[in-house]
Amino acid sequence: MMLTPDEIAEINLLCQFNLGNTQEGLKIHSHDADPNTVAAAERLFARGLISQHDGGYLTSLGLDAAEHSQHLLTILRTSTP
Incomplete structure (x- = not known):
């Protein structure tokens, strides 16, 4: 499953919180x-x-989504192959 450009933009925005x-x-x-x-x-x-x-501001659901988005980004940026 590939992310759409819209989904990428949304994740990028969530990562800014x-x-x-x-x-x-x-x-x-x-x-x-x-x-x-x-x-x-x-x-x-x-x-x-x-x-x-x-x-x-983030809503409760938005906070959950932002936490997941930012955790995933941290994992992707720190994991070694």
Whole structure:
């Protein structure tokens, strides 16, 4: 199963959240942000993973998704073949 470009953009956005401080959110400015990032934020909001269509805070489900995304990225970056 291959990831779609939309899924990659969503995972990239989830990886930008600071898991050490859940009171720290993200603000995506549609006038200067990459259109793929803007669209990813809207999809994550529609799925209930973030609190605002332009970022905001992680919801409970979003926190779970961000933790999994960031853990996977850490594993991929530190594992040796």
